[in-house]
Amino acid sequence: MSIQDIVEGKKQWRAHAARVKALPPDYQIVYKEMQRYLFKVGPISLSDGSLLPGIVDFFEEGVxxxxxxxxxxxxxxxxxxxxxxxxxxxxxxVYQASISAEPGPDEK
Incomplete structure (x- = not known):
């Protein structure tokens, strides 16, 4: 990952955060709760996917x-x-699969 990719990622995240702040207060509260929940138990591809921007799109349509x-x-x-x-x-x-898998030859 290059510096340019990091800078672009930050720009995209800031634009996303600005869209969230433009939502009404009740939508912002629910979005933040959803974000907190998804960061705890959400999919592996959350950081590089379109799930969070999709939620904001859905909320903007609701507003x-x-x-x-x-x-x-x-x-x-x-x-x-x-x-x-x-x-x-x-x-x-992924964690559950790793602890329930049979140990390899190096782990016995």
């Missing part, structure tokens, strides 16, 4: 339609997030 954030996702934020990443391998899945 434009005049809907409340709970009308869009329901009252269980964790269940909504789990539905988003149900087919993606998570860090917990």
């Amino acid at each position: 434009a339609a005049g809907k409340g954030v709970l009308e869009l996702i329901g009252t269980d934020v964790a269940a909504f997030c789990d539905g988003l990443v149900e087919d993606s391998p998570t860090c917990a899945d």
